[in-house]
Amino acid sequence: MSSTSSASLTFTTLRTSVRRTTPFHCASHRSGSSIGFNPLGFRGVRFHCRKTTTAYSMAGIAAAAATEKKKRVEVFDTEEDLAASLAKCTADLSDKFGKERGSFTVVLSGGSLIKSLRKLVEPPYIDSIEWGKWHVFWVDERVVPKDHVDSNYKLAYDGFLSKVPILPGHVYAINDALSAEGAAEDYETCLKHLVKSNILATSSATGFPKFDLMLLGMGPDGHVASLFPGHPLCKENEKWVTFIKDSPKPPPERITFTFPVINSAAYNALVVCGAGKAGPVQAALGNSQNSDVLPVQMVSAEEEFTWFLDKEAASKL
Ligand SMILES: O=C(O)[C@H](O)[C@@H](O)[C@H](O)[C@H](O)COP(=O)(O)O
Known part of the structure; x- marks a missing residue:
């Protein structure tokens, strides 16, 4: 199904200290015929390329991948290939x-991620996924009415949720009648109820809620969710959900999951496309001299953290 079925492909896996044991690794990637099967089953960096002549510098990612457990980096020739893999995963x-x-x-984020989910609303997934079991949340939301052009709920509804049979009662949008403070508190209370009713798991390691999958985007400044470089909210370690009123990316008022919640997720997928994001990708995965830690560099996951990059976003690696 993915374009990785094209004839000759390069494939490189860097050995890291953790063996793959989970199905997040897409079946399509395992097919030895298309992309070269890693017989050792180690996590690492994969380049899904159409030409054997494509040359990438591996040194920087090698260093990063070798020191981090549970982290994988997938690089795709095109955003179309990335979207196919993301849907399968x-x-x-x-x-x-x-x-x-x-x-x-x-858990969804806003921005271009929603477009990258488009293949989930097409066959075979539209028919094969058990949509009735899905519960949908937002890692961050702008404090605007749900029908506002800036609303992440509206973005997801128009581009994804309205096209699949997820139960309306399983879609957890913010209460847009409340202030930023009120909406964050209300969302955290909602999550606590869902933990009590066992719909949402709890991390035995951290005590924070453990979402099954977070689908995250990254801004060109290296922000994730509404956690921006240098902002004190990056250090919040008690609250599950908090608010910001001075977001450097408009609109200024938002609510956001905190890092302890993001990093307690079982699986985190970070979807990053375009040359405009190559800088923070390099900072996180390559050889960067910058000593300031970007929010994206603070992301991890309990089971597996996978970067989905197109080749433009990976161009400085
Ligand atoms: O509400 C938001 O602004 C988002 O949730 C935000 O964190 C987004 O995911 C990144 O800014 C990436 O957005 P793009 O993919 O559109 O660049």
Whole structure:
């Protein structure tokens, strides 16, 4: 299904200290015929290329991948290839958690991510995914009415949620009648109820809620969710959900999950496309001299953290 079925492909895997044991690794990537199968099953960096002549510098990512457990970096020739892989991985996790827990808790961000989810609303996934088990949340939301052009709910509804049979009661939008403070508090209370009713798991390692999958984007400044470089909210370590009134990216008022919640997710997928984001990608995965830690460099996950990059975003690696 993915364009990785084109004839000759380069494939490189860097050995890291953790063996793959989970199905987040897409079945399509495992097919030895298309992309070269890593017989050792180690996590690492994969380049999904159409030409054997494509040359990438590996040194920087090698260093990063070798020191971090549970982290994988997937680089795709095109955003189309990336979207196909992202759909397959999401569907695999939906199946896994649907079977294991009877529900699948998925967290969305705003921005270009929603477009990259487009293949989930097409065959085979539109018919094969058990949408009734999905519970949908937002890692961050702008404090605007739900029908406002800036609303992440509206973006997701128009581009994704309205096209799949997820139960309306399983879609957890913010209360847009409240202030930023009120909406953050209300959202955290909602999450606590869902933990009590076992729809949302708890991390035994951290005590924070453990979402099954977070689908994250990254801004050109290296922000994730509404956690911006140098902002004190990056250090919040008690609250589950907090608010910001001075977001450097408009609109200024938002609510956001905190890092302890983001990093307690079972699986985090960070979807990054375009040359405009090559700088922070390099800072996080390559050889960068910058000593300031960007928010994107603070992301991890309990089971697996995968970067989905197109080749423009990976161009400085
Ligand atoms: O509400 C928001 O602004 C987002 O949730 C934000 O964190 C977004 O994911 C990144 O800014 C990437 O956005 P792009 O992919 O559109 O660059």
